[in-house]
Amino acid sequence: MAIRTIRLPDVGEGVTEAEVAEILVKPGDLVREDDPIAAVMTDKATVEITSAYSGKVIWIGGEVGKTLAIGSDLIRIEDDTAAGLEKEPQVAPAAEPAAAAQSVTPVESAMETTPSPIPDVDTSTRKAASAPQPMQHNSAIPPRAEGASVLASPAVRQRARDGGIDLRQVSGSGPAGRITHADLDALFQQAGQGGGAATSSLRSQPESVETVKLAGLRRMIARRMSEANASIPHITVVEEVDVTEIEALRVKLNETRGDRPKLTLLPLIAATLVKAKRSHPKIFARYDDEADEVHYSSALHIGIATMTEGGLMVPVLRNVQLLDLFEVAAEIGRLSEACRTNKAKREDLSGSTITITSLGPLGAIATTPIINKPEVAILGINRMAVRPSWNGTAFVPRTMMNISASFDHRVIDGWDAAVFVQTMKALLETPAMIFMKD
Amino acid sequence: MTDLSCNVLVIGAGPGGYVAAIRAGQLGLETVIVEQSAHGGTCLNIGCIPSKALIHAAEEFFAVREAAEGHSKLGIRTSDVGIDLAKTVAWKDGVVRQLTGGVSGLLRKAGVRSVQGRARILDGKTAEVETAERLLRISCRNMVIATGSRPVEVPSLPFGGNILSSTEALSLTSVPETLAIVGGGYIGLEIGTAYAKLGAKVSIFEAKPHILPQYDEELSRPVAARLKALGVTVHVEAVVEGYDAVRGVLRVRHGSTVTESAAEKVLVTVGRQPALEGLGVEQLGLDRDGRFIRTDERGQTSMRGVYAIGDVTGEPMLAHRAMAQGEHVAETMAGHSSGWDKRVIPAVCFTDPELVVAGLLPDQARETGRDVGVATYPLRANGRALTLERTDGFVRVVFEQGSGLVLGLQAVGAGCSELAGEFGLALEMCATLTDIAATIHAHPTLGETVQEAALMGLGKALHA
Numbered sequence: 001m002a003i004r005t006i007r008l009p010d011v012g013e014g015v016t017e018a019e020v021a022e023i024l025v026k027p028g029d030l031v032r033e034d035d036p037i038a039a040v041m042t043d044k045a046t047v048e049i050t051s052a053y054s055g056k057v058i059w060i061g062g063e064v065g066k067t068l069a070i071g072s073d074l075i076r077i078e079d080d081t082a083a084g085l086e087k088e089p090q091v092a093p094a095a096e097p098a099a100a101a102q103s104v105t106p107v108e109s110a111m112e113t114t115p116s117p118i119p120d121v122d123t124s125t126r127k128a129a130s131a132p133q134p135m136q137h138n139s140a141i142p143p144r145a146e147g148a149s150v151l152a153s154p155a156v157r158q159r160a161r162d163g164g165i166d167l168r169q170v171s172g173s174g175p176a177g178r179i180t181h182a183d184l185d186a187l188f189q190q191a192g193q194g195g196g197a198a199t200s201s202l203r204s205q206p207e208s209v210e211t212v213k214l215a216g217l218r219r220m221i222a223r224r225m226s227e228a229n230a231s232i233p234h235i236t237v238v239e240e241v242d243v244t245e246i247e248a249l250r251v252k253l254n255e256t257r258g259d260r261p262k263l264t265l266l267p268l269i270a271a272t273l274v275k276a277k278r279s280h281p282k283i284f285a286r287y288d289d290e291a292d293e294v295h296y297s298s299a300l301h302i303g304i305a306t307m308t309e310g311g312l313m314v315p316v317l318r319n320v321q322l323l324d325l326f327e328v329a330a331e332i333g334r335l336s337e338a339c340r341t342n343k344a345k346r347e348d349l350s351g352s353t354i355t356i357t358s359l360g361p362l363g364a365i366a367t368t369p370i371i372n373k374p375e376v377a378i379l380g381i382n383r384m385a386v387r388p389s390w391n392g393t394a395f396v397p398r399t400m401m402n403i404s405a406s407f408d409h410r411v412i413d414g415w416d417a418a419v420f421v422q423t424m425k426a427l428l429e430t431p432a433m434i435f436m437k438d
Numbered sequence: 439m440t441d442l443s444c445n446v447l448v449i450g451a452g453p454g455g456y457v458a459a460i461r462a463g464q465l466g467l468e469t470v471i472v473e474q475s476a477h478g479g480t481c482l483n484i485g486c487i488p489s490k491a492l493i494h495a496a497e498e499f500f501a502v503r504e505a506a507e508g509h510s511k512l513g514i515r516t517s518d519v520g521i522d523l524a525k526t527v528a529w530k531d532g533v534v535r536q537l538t539g540g541v542s543g544l545l546r547k548a549g550v551r552s553v554q555g556r557a558r559i560l561d562g563k564t565a566e567v568e569t570a571e572r573l574l575r576i577s578c579r580n581m582v583i584a585t586g587s588r589p590v591e592v593p594s595l596p597f598g599g600n601i602l603s604s605t606e607a608l609s610l611t612s613v614p615e616t617l618a619i620v621g622g623g624y625i626g627l628e629i630g631t632a633y634a635k636l637g638a639k640v641s642i643f644e645a646k647p648h649i650l651p652q653y654d655e656e657l658s659r660p661v662a663a664r665l666k667a668l669g670v671t672v673h674v675e676a677v678v679e680g681y682d683a684v685r686g687v688l689r690v691r692h693g694s695t696v697t698e699s700a701a702e703k704v705l706v707t708v709g710r711q712p713a714l715e716g717l718g719v720e721q722l723g724l725d726r727d728g729r730f731i732r733t734d735e736r737g738q739t740s741m742r743g744v745y746a747i748g749d750v751t752g753e754p755m756l757a758h759r760a761m762a763q764g765e766h767v768a769e770t771m772a773g774h775s776s777g778w779d780k781r782v783i784p785a786v787c788f789t790d791p792e793l794v795v796a797g798l799l800p801d802q803a804r805e806t807g808r809d810v811g812v813a814t815y816p817l818r819a820n821g822r823a824l825t826l827e828r829t830d831g832f833v834r835v836v837f838e839q840g841s842g843l844v845l846g847l848q849a850v851g852a853g854c855s856e857l858a859g860e861f862g863l864a865l866e867m868c869a870t871l872t873d874i875a876a877t878i879h880a881h882p883t884l885g886e887t888v889q890e891a892a893l894m895g896l897g898k899a900l901h902a
Contacts, residue, residue, distance in 0.1 A: 007561075007721050010741045016563060071561025071722055071741075151843070151868040157779055175870040176841035 002079040004053040008068050011040060011047045017069045020062040021046055025075070029057045037075055040068070055079045152179040159184055217310040228373040231289065233409040237421045238366040243384060244399045246431040253325065260326040267328035268434075269356060269381065270302055272427045274321050275434045280420045284353040286374045287411050294376070294411055303352030303372055304332060306339050313339045314372055316352040356381065367404045376411050379424075380404035403428075440564070440577045442553075444470045446771055447565060447578035449557045449717070452479020454748030454760030455584030456541050461768035463548030470576060471545060472567050474556040478538040479586050481757040484605040487537060489625075491530035492608055493632045493788050495521075500635035511827060521636060524611045559583075559718035562741045580743050580771045583731060584764065585717055587710040587749035594680045595620065600703050601681060604629060607705045613637050618688045618701030620678045622649035624787035626707035627661065631790045634668045641699055643676040643690055650787065653848075654799055656814075660830045660850045661789045668790070712750040727752055735778045737767040745771070759783045782865040784858045791831045792854045796861035797846030800836050809839040813895035817851045819902060820890075821882040828852035833887040835871070837895050842871040844892075853884055860888055871895045 011018055018040035025037050031051045038049045059076040062068050150167045152160070156179055160167045165187060172179035214222055246268055254263050277284050277300055286295045300321045303314040315335035320328060338344040355372040358381035369380040382402035389398040403424060407417040427434050446462045448455045451473035459471040476483050499521050505514040545552055553576070555569035562581065567574045589603040597603050602610075607629050613636045619626040622644030634640040642649065642665070649665075649672060650658040665672055679689040679696065687698040712729055714720070725732040725740035730752035737745045745767040748760030762780060769776045784796035803810040818829035831851025837844050847861040864874055874892035879885050893899045 005721060007723060009723055010562065069561050069563070071563075153867040154779075161777070174868075175872060176838065176843035176868065178868045178870075 003058065004055065004077045004079050005073050006037065006049070006052055006075045006077065007071050008040065008074045009049065010070050015070060017067050018047070019067045020064050023060060023062070023064060025057045025060070027057050027060060031055065031057060031077065038062075049074065051075075051077065053077045053079055150179070151177055156181055156184060163188065217313070221311050224373065225370055228370050232371050232373065234368070234371060234406045235409045235412070235414055235417055236368045236404060236406040237417050238402055238404045239421045239425050241401050241403055241425050241428045242389065242398050243401045243428060246428055247384075247399050249431050257326065261329040261333055263325060263329050264332075265381070265384075266304070266332060266356065266358065267325045268431070269379070269428075270317060270320050270323075270328050271325060272424060272434050273302060273354065273356075273379070274300055275427055276420065276423050277321075278438055279423060280416070282412065282416060283377045283407070283420050285376045285411065286353060287376050287408060288374060289410070297353050300354070301352045303355035303375070304335065305355060305357035305372075306336050308339050310342075313344070313349065314352065314355055315339050315344055315348050316350065318347075318351065354379065359383075366402055369404060369406045371406055371408055376408040377417075377420075378406050380406070441574045442470060442551075443577040444468045444551070445578065446470070446580045446582065446768070447472070447576055448582040448584055449559070449565065450479065450584035450586055450748075451477045451541070451545075451552070452584060452586045452748060452760065453481045453757040454586070454764040455479065455582065456545060456764070457761045458582050458584060458745075458747060458764030458768045459550045460544055460548045461765050462771060463545070463550040465768060465772035465774075467580075467768070467772055469548075469550045470553060470578070471550055472553045472555060472557040472565070472576070474554070476538050477541040477545065477552070478534075480588075482537050482541065483534055484608060486757055488530050488534055488608045489604070489628055489632075490788060491533050492526070493628060495526045495530070496632035496635035497790075503635075503637075521613075523613055523636070527609055527611060530608070556716070558716065559722060562722060562744050565718075580745065582764075582767055582771075583717070583719060583739070583744065583746040583750055584748050584760070585713045585750055586760075587755055588713045589707065590709045590711050592620065592678070592706055592708055595678065595704060595706050597706070599683060600686070600701075602703055602705045604705070604707055607633075607703075610703070614702040615639065616641070616686075616700045616702045618643065618699060618704045620688075620704060620706045621708040622646070622651070622672065622674070623707060623709065624650060624789060624793075626705060627665070627789045628787065629705060629707070630670060631665065631668065634665075634670045635790075640668075640670045641701070642670060642672045643678050643688075643699075644672070644674050645677055647674055649674070650789075650793070653793070653795060654801060657793060657795070657799075657834075657848055657850055660791050660832075661787075661793065664790050664830065710749065710755055714750060736770045737763055737778065738770070754783055754785060756783060756785060780866070781868070782862055784862045786855045786858050788855060791828065791850055791852045793848075793850045794854050794858045794861060795846075795848045796858065797844070797865045798836055799846060799848065800834075803836045803838075803845045806845075808845070810845070811837050811839045811895055813837070813891045815887050815891035815894055815899070815902060817884070817887060820884060820887050822884050822886070823851065825882070826852060833857070833891045835874075835888070835891040835895050837871055842896065844869050844871060844874065847888070849887070851884065851887075857885060857888060860885060 008018060020038060021041040022039040025031055031037060032054045033051055035051045036048050037051045039046055040049060055077040057075060058078050061073040061075060068074065151172055152167055157167065159181070163184070165184070167179055170179050170183060170187065171177070173183050174180040250263050250265060250268055257263065281296055284296070284300060288295065299319050302317045302320050304317060306313050306315055315338065317328060317331055317335065323331065335344070335348055338348055352372065352375060354375055355378045357369050357378060361383060363381060363383035365382060367380040367382065369378040371378045380403065382404060384399055384401040386397050387400045388395040389400065403421065405417070405421055445467040446459070446469040448459045448469065448471040451459070451471050455471060456477060459469050462469040481487060502516060503519050504510055505516045506519040542552065553567050553569060553574065555567040555574065558566045559581070560566055563579070564575065564577045565581070567576060591597055595601050604625050613633060615638065617630065617633050617638045617640045619630045619640065619642045622642050626642060627649060630640045630642055644651065648655050648658055649662055662672060673690065673692070675692060677691045679691055681688050681701070681704050686700060686702055688701045688704060690697050690699055712731070719731070722741060722744065724744065731739055731746040731750050733739055733746050733751050737747055739746050747763035747767055749755040751763070766776060766778055782796050784794060787793040800810060800812045812834060814832050814834045817823040817831045823829045828851065831849065831854065833849040834847070835844060836846035844864055847864060849857050871892045875889060875896055877889065879889040890899055890901055894902055
């Protein structure tokens with residue numbers, strides 16, 4: 001009898017610790033080699049741990065939910081070969097119900113058995129986790145067998161490695177078929193002329209790489225985007241909206257606008273958001289995730305994602321709830337002009353409680369917008385197109401448009417997101433409701 | 439709780455470990471090296487270097503003794519020869535100190551932090567070191583296991599008292615009257631020859647049919663002849679059954695007969711095994727290759743970020759292999775791509791005469807299915823060998839017929855260990871017979887024999 005320790009094995013690339021998801025045995029249980037004993041969860045996968053020994057469980061190192069470092073003690077087993085458990089599994093005494101319940105069938109057991117006395121993960125993981133190849137460095141035997149033999153000096157080998165050339169595919173012009181620097185010169189030259197790739201075995205073309213240092217607005221965008229994408233678990237909902245009615249309304253309004261600015265769809269969507277905010281205040285928020293606080297403003301400030309020469313900017317329509325459609329249109333005009341001419345002021349660019357992103361005719365069928373942190377939602381407007389629509393008796397041409405809205409799943413549940421999108425759809429499809437008092 | 443964290447933690451400061459640490463330090467990786475005794479490991483402290491010092495002292499003494507006995511062909515006369523072995527050992531220790539001090543200095547210069555103590559691995563990223571003052575916990579991103587090897591003990595001859603391992607045999611302060619050596623490999627032969635020259639009556643017991651059993655008999659024959667001339671008795675196919683410490687006799691079985699052989703001291707050199715006990719390596723669950731740790735072509739074990747180099751990774755257990763592996767894993771850890779593509783690891787035996795082996799032996803070459811040629815050039819035809827009074831031995835080249843590709847180079851002869859460089863270079867460069875034959879070798883040197891052997895292989899020897 002000996003006490004064996006099963007340690008948490010290396011379960012995946014770059015994984016240093018894992019959370020115990022399941023413990024399948026308890027102290028006193030009898031287990032056989034290859035019986036599953038626990039499951040651990042890494043950020044990538046849940047991995048089953050099997051026992052490397054047969055015997056009685058005497059100690060369990062982790063409870064469910066506990067995080068253990070790779071290599072730390074998981075379970076100790078009293079090796080019980082004397083009881084005949086290992087050698088005679090068929091006549092195992094009935095006093096081991098737990099082991100019987102958990103044990104794998106003999107066939108699987110035979111397949112899973114590995115000669116190594118180490119705790120290991122399931123077969124597929126094992127393959128991925130370790131691909132040990134013995135070093136071919138017996139002094140007396142060259143590294144490659146005959147036939148696969150590559151003859152090249154260390155300097156040639158190094159140069160080939162640096163150039164991405166697999167020497168096994170290069171024929172050598174030197175004595176005894178030795179690959180020379182001249183052979184490599186010829187390969188590199190061929191590759192440089194571009195005509196060589198088809199005829200030579202050279203796989204890698206020399207490529208030129210231009211390095212551009214990110215600066216200014218571009219660097220800021222890069223940082224903010226990666227921060228938002230890394231820290232916010234996004235949920236994106238895409239819905240189809242029939243905008244025939246609201247488009248008709250927009251055209252009508254434009255016909256009678258006089259000297260007021262021309263309306264695009266954007267002021268109408270802004271008005272829709274004003275209306276939707278009344279029933280869905282949680283969508284219009286700023287989430288301070290460091291302080292674990294969500295701030296809800298009584299006002300609605302809408303960020304408008306705007307393309308400028310320098311890159312993406314998000315000017316803010318402030319207090320949209322106080323503006324009428326034409327005032328919104330005028331403000332959008334002023335803001336986009338300010339951005340394009342680099343005259344936007346600080347308050348023009350901050351404080352938004354939701355953002356709209358629209359690529360107009362380039363708006364695609366669906367997008368997965370990235371939230372403008374610290375907001376918790378972003379509304380993507382997709383391309384408008386006339387499509388056949390079934391009205392119950394016939395196909396009729398309708399102007400259709402999709403909306404793609406992303407939400408911060410930390411503070412907005414999928415249900416609330418879906419209901420909000422449905423509200424938007426209903427309002428946009430029946431625009432009179434946008435302007436009704438509650 | 440972590441006391442110390444680093445990028446690279448090297449466990450063991452032998453030739454593999456200290457080279458890995460120096461290169462890692464040079465490449466800008468924050469490196470800590472842990473060693474329980476002195477920097478330099480077995481090689482510098484109790485192996486290669488002290489044994490070469492002892493061998494050199496024995497040779498010098500032997501030459502003087504020969505002169506005193508009137509055997510000097512050179513006409514040198516002297517009398518009243520003696521050796522103060524304690525002084526010899528003190529000189530040897532000085533050489534060792536100088537070298538280990540040098541290693542410590544190199545580690546410092548490379549910015550490597552040294553910790554003295556015994557390491558125990560807790561997991562793939564953490565180790566605990568028992569230093570003189572306290573228990574130190576070190577966390578690391580990469581770990582290099584370089585704990586080396588130790589002599590194998592024979593159950594019937596446990597180390598202690600008059601039963602010595604190579605370590606004790608290199609620190610004797612007086613020459614034993616009789617010395618029995620169990621195991622006729624290179625370590626036993628090197629030390630046995632030295633003590634024979636110092637005046638001990640040496641017997642060697644080897645279980646296989648000839649000494650240096652990993653090489654062919656042709657190679658070991660000059661060594662066997664010299665041992666005989668030195669008065670060393672060699673018993674082959676002999677199995678040692680035990681040692682009677684009271685009477686000072688070794689019981690040896692030859693086939694069915696058991697004989698006794700007087701032995702004041704018994705040196706057991708039957709091989710070496712990886713030194714992994716108490717390190718905690720078993721619980722890491724690393725893939726093994728027998729007793730050794732299995733590594734891939736990057737020197738990495740089956741656990742990511744855990745590397746192994748040197749004797750713990752298997753044969754051949756040689757310092758220069760460990761050094762190359764150490765350099766290799768340091769570069770791997772620093773992100774430089776360098777696959778292990780060495781063609782040859784030469785091996786040298788400081789027997790008398792010396793033996794150097796690189797690449798394939800004739801039989802090994804034939805086993806690859808090639809059409810193999812062998813050319814052997816004797817040292818007695820070499821002027822330099824004659825002037826050194828030593829013409830026993832030869833240089834041998836193993837090559838592929840047709841292409842002339844050199845597959846192996848071996849030599850046996852006094853001073854031949856220095857040919858290891860040319861042998862290694864020729865094989866690593868994939869030289870052909872013509873490459874060697876067409877290279878002007880300086881006259882008069884032992885190296886000329888390599889050129890002559892190559893010429894011989896081409897069928898155009900000049901001096902044979």
